[in-house]
Each structure stands twice: as C-alpha cells, then as structure tokens.
Amino acid sequence: MHETGREAGLLRQQEALARFGELALRSDSIDEILAEAARLVRDALRADFAKVMELQPDGRTLLVRAGVGWPEGVVGQVRVQAEIGSSEGYALRTGDAAISPDIALEDRFTYPDFIRDAGVRALVNVVILGTDHRPPYGLLQVDSRRPRAFSEHDISFLRGYATLIAGAVHRLHVAAERRRAEEALRESEDHHRASVELNPQIPWTADADGRITGFSQRWLELTGQTQEAALQDGWLRTPHPDDRARIQAAWRRAVAEGTAFDAEARFHTASGAWRWLRARAAPRRGAAKEVMGWYGTLEDIEDRKRLETALHLWNDALEKRVAERTAALQSEQQERAAAEEKLRQAQKMEAVGQLTGGIAHDFNNLLTAIIGSLGLLERRRIEGRFGDFDRYITTAQSAATRAAALTHRLLAFSRRQTLDARPTDLGALVRGMEDMIRRTVGPAVQLEVAASPGLWATLLDRNQMENALLNLCINARDAMPEGGRLSIATANARLDARAAAARDLAAGDYLMLAVADTGAGMPPDVVARAFDPFFTTKPLGKGTGLGLSMIYGFVRQSGGQVRIVSAPGQGTTVCIHLPRHAGASAPATAPRASPPPGRAEPGATVLLVDDEATLRSLMTEVLEELGCTVLAAADGAAGLALLRSAARLDLLVTDVGLPGGMNGRQVAEAARLLRPGLRVLFITGYAEAAAIGNVPLAIDMQLMTKPFTMADLARRIRGMIAQPQALKPPSQPA
Incomplete structure (x- = not known):
C-alpha cells in the first residue's frame, strides 16, 4: 500500500475506534451498539459488508445479530x-483470525450459502471474547465483494475493535445483572428475635x-382500614x-408450596400517599411438619x-464521570500515538534521505568517470588519436567495477544478496585468516585469537564472512592509530528465551564471534547509527559508510544478529551470533583454477534464455567467439x-x-526432465535470486550474479562445458 494510503487507512481505523468507544460508553441499547459497530468497521476497512454473529447457548450456532x-x-x-x-469454526476453535x-x-x-449469494469473495473473522470467564460472545466478520489481502495492521485493528465490542457487551450484561439483582433484592430472614421486637x-x-x-x-392506623376490611384478603x-x-x-x-x-x-x-413495606411470613408447622398457620410481619x-x-x-x-x-x-x-507516529516518520525520512543521498553521491561520481571516459574515447576516435584508449578503457572498467561493489554492499545491507551458504567451521575460518589479519593491522596492533574447543558448525557464505571479519579488523585498527590490542574470540552460545529476546533472536544454539579493540570507543549516539548506510565518522574520503551496514545485512540474512x-x-x-548448523562442517577446499584461455569444446551447443536483448546479443557474441553454436530465446516459453x-544441447x-x-x-527444471543431466548456468540480479529457492544447486548447476564481465562469463562457460555431463540423455527429445 502506498504510504499515504496506509496512513489514511490507519486514520479511518483510529476514527472508528474513537467513535465506537464513545457510543459504547453512551448507549444502553445492545442492538444500537452492535449495528453501529458493524457500520463503522465496514467503513474503516472500505469493505462491502460487516456483521456481528452472536454465539448461541449450544456453543455451535451463530446468529447474525447485527450487520x-x-x-x-x-x-x-x-x-x-x-x-x-x-472459517467460523476455525476462529472459535483456535482463537486466531480466519482470513480468506x-x-x-x-x-x-x-x-454458508448467504455469503456466496451476496457475492462475497474475501472475508475475515475475529473472535469477540467473553469476559469474567464467560465463553466467547461471538464473531466479528468483515466481507468484500472483491478478493483482497487483509494486512497485519487490519487484523490488529479488528482484534482491538472486537475487544471494545466485548467490553461494551460486558458493560450491558453487568448493568442488566445489577438491575436483576436490585429487583430481586431481599432482606435476610436471619434476624434475631430481639431485633424483630425492637424494630x-x-x-x-x-x-x-x-x-x-x-x-x-399499627396496620389499621397506617392504612386506615377497619379490622373487618383488613381480615381475609383485604390487605392484599x-x-x-x-x-x-x-x-x-x-x-x-x-402458601401452596x-x-x-x-x-x-x-x-x-x-x-393518601404510597409507602414501601416489606411483607414477610414463615409457616408454623406441627409435629408431622405440616403447615398449621403463618406468622408474618410488615416492615x-x-x-x-x-x-x-x-x-x-x-x-x-x-x-458518567468514569466514562x-x-x-x-x-x-x-x-x-x-499520533505524535510518536510523526516522530517515527521523521526519523524514517531522515534515514531515507541519508541513504539516497549517499547512493546518489557515490553513483554520480562513478557514472561521471564512466561517461567521461566514454566521451573522451569517442572524441579521440574522431580525432584519430588512439594512444590513450587503454587508459580511458581502464578508467571506465574500474569505475564500473566499483559501482558493482557498491551495489553488492547495498544488497548486503538490505539482505537481498545471493549467498553461497555452506556448513562452516568458524574457528578454522578465523585461524586461516590470522596471518592476513596480522599483515593488515600492522605491527603496532597486538593480535590475540582465541577459539573455544568443540565449536559447532554454522551455515554461512565463507567469502562474505571473511570480508566481514576483515572489515571489522580494519575498523578496529583505524580506532587505534597509536596501536593497541585486537582480540578475536569464537565460542558456542546457548541462548535461553530471555537472552535470545535481548538480542532479537529465537532461543536456541548459536556460534558467537567477538571482535574487540582497545581504541577510543564510541558515544551512544554513534553506536545507535553505526549500522546506518553511508554513516561514517571517518574523515571525508576515508570511508564509504557501508562496511558495518553490509556486515549487519549479511548476518541478518544468515539468520543471526550483530551488536x-x-x-x-x-x-x-x-559481537556476532550465527545459528548452529546440525550437520558437519564442510572441509575447506582450494579454489578451482580457471580454465586456460581458448575456445570451448568444438561443436558445443548452448541454449541462451534472457529477456534483455542487449545482454542476449553480447552473450551470444561471447559464446560464438568460444566456438559454440547458440540457440537464443527471449522468454521461458520460447526456451521450452x-x-x-x-537440437543438440550441451549447456x-x-x-x-x-x-x-x-x-x-x-525452465531449468523442465530442461532437466526433458534432458537429464543437462548442465545449467543461472545468471541473476538480487531481485530474482529468490526464484532459485533455498534448495542447493546440483553439482552441474552454477550461478553467476550480475553485474559480471564478458571475460568472467567466457571463463565460467568454458569450465562448465569442459566438465563431463552427469547423465547423457538416452535419446534426443522429439
């Protein structure tokens, strides 16, 4: 929902709560209260219908009491x-909202038939709870003639609204019970004889x-009756x-009983006036407990x-005063609440402004370098001066590479990067980086590394973890310009519900990595903004302000937390906490060498599916230079x-x-069904990475993340074609 639309919806809901609250305190008519409750909630959610269904004494039947x-x-x-x-039975049985x-x-x-007959396509039920240990009063249902998704704000509003209805119903029930109790008020018969005589x-x-x-x-004096008139039934x-x-x-x-x-x-x-009297009588019984007569008093x-x-x-x-x-x-x-919402909105806009300003600043610098280099290339080409071509090309490529790195950092902050998560021994990872960290921080910083024995495994992207650790160590070094002590510790951590809640985590087992320095430290206001993108305390030109935000995004995307x-x-x-992985750690493997330059397997046929015509043309040219036959498609249907x-297909x-x-x-799943063992190379930007899912890729499937160079693409394709196919198809499809 657009932000202004959402704010308008919240205002309608708040207005409905306020207006219903006033009515619930003012009205003594349950029919008026329930009818207005239905109207207000319908208007607040911009729905077509609303109703209150009252649960009957049998506990199963609901009467449409108001709507x-x-x-x-x-x-x-x-x-x-x-x-x-x-849906009604589900809501009453579970107490949860039933959303369709x-x-x-x-x-x-x-x-029910009347729901479908009215053309209802979407509805939500919430329970109107009973009070004082009573069963639920019934259900509040909102219906729409169009399919619609009810948001968490809508459900929260409906629950609060149902609570107000329950309170109003309870107030009326209590008032009715009080009236019945007052009408049935009787004086106790347990009076001592002395008090009877004295009264x-x-x-x-x-x-x-x-x-x-x-x-x-005294009766005759009080009423003015004669004895004869008072006897028999005269007093009645x-x-x-x-x-x-x-x-x-x-x-x-x-008398009868x-x-x-x-x-x-x-x-x-x-x-001639009327006066309240209390008439009481008790039976006088004989030896056989039969009624012999009556003794009575009038008070x-x-x-x-x-x-x-x-x-x-x-x-x-x-x-009235309480109301x-x-x-x-x-x-x-x-x-x-309105003031707090305005404050949150102001803080949000400040953060958005800082983020967009930082992105615009850095990307404008990089785009200027790229555009300027291309412009000079064009000018030199026209002038016939080719001596500086390499320098301009290098400048443009360098700026583009830095723009790609900036994009990856932003994706890490927003937790949308593509992660190659594998079971990892965090202690071994730290030990493997120890020498590089020592060289990076320099001799003025004393490095201490401590790892607890028997560390559990954790599931993470090793490259991202190494970058995060190195970034933290560089920050620590910069915080100790005169030297100091840098400590890196790893340990198992079992967090109970209270400890986990303090860290915004679920209770369970975690791996803990702590990087500590003896530097200048930070005041609370800086700590509070440390993970904000483009926020840095370093001098101009000494930091991008994306290091800690990238670490935060990577750790949160891995299911952990950083503080x-x-x-x-x-x-x-x-301090970083990462979830424990139940399986064993994967052994560290040396990176596979890139295939030597040259052409691919002679006669290899590649099916290329990409909707971007420019990129499809570039990749086709690269594949043909490798000696491949290219079959190109602009969408999944054409590829299928x-x-x-x-046609023969190798990749x-x-x-x-x-x-x-x-x-x-x-497309890949269909390809594997039609051609078992066909090798697959996915290319993706972050927004589409979710389509691959969390299922690990097969051994003959690989993934490249945009942006990439055509040289990297050529190396990856040569390597995949050079691999033996896992399973050759028994026959080509018809």
Whole structure:
C-alpha cells in the first residue's frame, strides 16, 4: 500500500475506534451498539459488508445479530453452524483470525450459502471474547465483494475493535445483572428475635390456607382500614396497582408450596400517599411438619428505598464521570500515538534521505568517470588519436567495477544478496585468516585469537564472512592509530528465551564471534547509527559508510544478529551470533583454477534464455567467439520450445527473472526432465535470486550474479562445458 494510503487507512481505523468507544460508553441499547459497530468497521476497512454473529447457548450456532450491507432476511434471522471446516469454526476453535483473501481459491474452509449469494469473495473473522470467564460472545466478520489481502495492521485493528465490542457487551450484561439483582433484592430472614421486637414491624397472622386471621393496631392506623376490611384478603388489595399482582402471586405460591414468603411493595396509607413495606411470613408447622398457620410481619422500608434510589443516582453519576475520564484518557493516548507516529516518520525520512543521498553521491561520481571516459574515447576516435584508449578503457572498467561493489554492499545491507551458504567451521575460518589479519593491522596492533574447543558448525557464505571479519579488523585498527590490542574470540552460545529476546533472536544454539579493540570507543549516539548506510565518522574520503551496514545485512540474512558494545575511552566490541548448523562442517577446499584461455569444446551447443536483448546479443557474441553454436530465446516459453526440439544441447544459460510467467528455475527444471543431466548456468540480479529457492544447486548447476564481465562469463562457460555431463540423455527429445 502506498504510504499515504496506509496512513489514511490507519486514520479511518483510529476514527472508528474513537467513535465506537464513545457510543459504547453512551448507549444502553445492545442492538444500537452492535449495528453501529458493524457500520463503522465496514467503513474503516472500505469493505462491502460487516456483521456481528452472536454465539448461541449450544456453543455451535451463530446468529447474525447485527450487520450492514446485507439483503433483507439476513440480520436477525440467519443462523450459521460453526462446524469444523468452516472459517467460523476455525476462529472459535483456535482463537486466531480466519482470513480468506479469495474464497473462490480457498480449499481450507466452507462458506454458508448467504455469503456466496451476496457475492462475497474475501472475508475475515475475529473472535469477540467473553469476559469474567464467560465463553466467547461471538464473531466479528468483515466481507468484500472483491478478493483482497487483509494486512497485519487490519487484523490488529479488528482484534482491538472486537475487544471494545466485548467490553461494551460486558458493560450491558453487568448493568442488566445489577438491575436483576436490585429487583430481586431481599432482606435476610436471619434476624434475631430481639431485633424483630425492637424494630417497628407490624405483625400479622394467617391460617394454613393463607387467609388473614389478625393484624396489629399499627396496620389499621397506617392504612386506615377497619379490622373487618383488613381480615381475609383485604390487605392484599392495598398494594400499588403496579405491585398488586406480583405480591398476590408470591403469597399464593408460598402458601401452596409451604415456603417462606418475602415481598416488597408500595402500600396505600391513610394519608393518601404510597409507602414501601416489606411483607414477610414463615409457616408454623406441627409435629408431622405440616403447615398449621403463618406468622408474618410488615416492615417500613421507605427510608431504605430512598437510600437505594440515591445510591443508584450516585452510581449513574460515577459511571458518567468514569466514562468522561476514559474518553479523555483515550484522547490523550491517541494524541500521543499520533505524535510518536510523526516522530517515527521523521526519523524514517531522515534515514531515507541519508541513504539516497549517499547512493546518489557515490553513483554520480562513478557514472561521471564512466561517461567521461566514454566521451573522451569517442572524441579521440574522431580525432584519430588512439594512444590513450587503454587508459580511458581502464578508467571506465574500474569505475564500473566499483559501482558493482557498491551495489553488492547495498544488497548486503538490505539482505537481498545471493549467498553461497555452506556448513562452516568458524574457528578454522578465523585461524586461516590470522596471518592476513596480522599483515593488515600492522605491527603496532597486538593480535590475540582465541577459539573455544568443540565449536559447532554454522551455515554461512565463507567469502562474505571473511570480508566481514576483515572489515571489522580494519575498523578496529583505524580506532587505534597509536596501536593497541585486537582480540578475536569464537565460542558456542546457548541462548535461553530471555537472552535470545535481548538480542532479537529465537532461543536456541548459536556460534558467537567477538571482535574487540582497545581504541577510543564510541558515544551512544554513534553506536545507535553505526549500522546506518553511508554513516561514517571517518574523515571525508576515508570511508564509504557501508562496511558495518553490509556486515549487519549479511548476518541478518544468515539468520543471526550483530551488536556493538562501546563507550568513549573503553574500546569497542562487535559481537556476532550465527545459528548452529546440525550437520558437519564442510572441509575447506582450494579454489578451482580457471580454465586456460581458448575456445570451448568444438561443436558445443548452448541454449541462451534472457529477456534483455542487449545482454542476449553480447552473450551470444561471447559464446560464438568460444566456438559454440547458440540457440537464443527471449522468454521461458520460447526456451521450452527449443528444449523440446531435436537440437543438440550441451549447456543451458538462463536468467532467473524472465517474463511470461515462467522463471529461469522453472525452465531449468523442465530442461532437466526433458534432458537429464543437462548442465545449467543461472545468471541473476538480487531481485530474482529468490526464484532459485533455498534448495542447493546440483553439482552441474552454477550461478553467476550480475553485474559480471564478458571475460568472467567466457571463463565460467568454458569450465562448465569442459566438465563431463552427469547423465547423457538416452535419446534426443522429439
């Protein structure tokens, strides 16, 4: 996503979180909250549909409780079974987001008919968790009519959004439970007789069938009834009309079941006002536990009810203040997050500016040398002065070689270079370089090399490791202009989870290489920028600023980590950790000598596949000068057609990155099927190297990395053609 598009998406998501948070704190309607939640999340992700599905008590059925964009008959009616094999079942079972970028290509999940009928092509489900150990409330689902990839930012936003929904649902559940608890509030029956006698309660009695047999005088004074009117069921007609049916039903149920009676209601008083009373009664039982009658009391609870009302009002005010403070805190957090994002963006742009400025500076210098040399060659050719041709050619070639080296350093920093990783004994590598390092650092620097016994093997590119070690030693030498001590140590390191996390690594076994000097050291701000490309503290013209960045990129691409520990006046230690390799180290082998100059095997036929016409023409000319017959193709399909022909082929030379949907690795695999044992030379720039994969190349396959000289290409091709073919084809393809 373009940076501005991404920022706009983040702003929409933040706005949706803020608006929903306000609604969740303000509204007491779960239907309103869920419907608005669906609308806001759809708009935030620029989707076509969204819905909230509520998990039913059976734990398997999901009801589409709220949604936006769906046709009539879906929201509030459609039920989905969260079965194994469905995206809904996966999300509820694992707790992870269930993402389907294109359901037409999806083979993991099945989808309900109403999803397909609505034209949905992509969707994502996240779980709305329960609270207080409750099961999940359900799922939040966002759907799109077009295939789309949901980013990590989208999933993180949806999880946070689902958490806000869960909190809102929990708040409403708690409020409902509190209301139910308040409505069901009853006074305990475990009162001491003394407290009953001391409290101004009104006693009454009833027979076994529930007919009132007596009231105290205080009841008559309170209600203004006569004794005759109060007896039998007269007292049950005095409660407030809104309470009457409830208290009469409770009394009849207690009489029928022989259980204690306890109810609260507003009773009409002689003054014409309504007053809260609590009516209670307990059965009086005989020897056989049968109900013989009832003893009851009426308690004035008007003051308590007023207190409860005041408490409710106070709680409401407190909740309002909490909501206002929560909103203020959220606003502060959003402002802080926005400020932090602006700071990160400024730092990013500073780094990009430094990188592009350094690249432009160095490449412009090199291009000036190349263009200037070619211009002088052209001028001298026109003038007929050929004496300086060699000098101009050498200058242009030297600048081009330096540009290639600069490219490789940048690729190392970005971790996109092509590595020839092999099992390596790191201790043996260091010992093999000891003499060269001594000559490089000079007699003023005392070199100490220490290797722990029984070092594990590690998988790395030996040439890159040697360059990295030499670079670190040269940096250490430059930090000790008056001389000092340079220490190189290797050891096994087993990192637990805590130690690995401190180094940004996974827990496990590693090889450690430490290069330490007794030089001037570096302040913290320099250490923090040491790995930045083109950053250097050396004088102008004394360093490119790519050495440490190249080492950092190479080590990270190898699965390891590099750290710098330094302080002014205390020297510097660079510590590299590389993952342990389970296999044995490969023995060091002397480099194979280049074939002598001359022509290739007479009659050799080479299939050349490259989409760059200029490069294809140059390589064809080189191959023909070697005495080879060249079959050229501009893409994989044309190369495959030549492979299927009856023509003889001794070598396939193919670029890895090819147009037309078939890359060089696929061409080579087809060639090996059609012509077993055919030798293959891959040529590649860093961007296409991934197409080769991590599978080691066969013995009769080789790789050349661009840029290269035509002389290097000729030497490599002569060497490969001179090798015996691993397996000759039994017959040429038809």
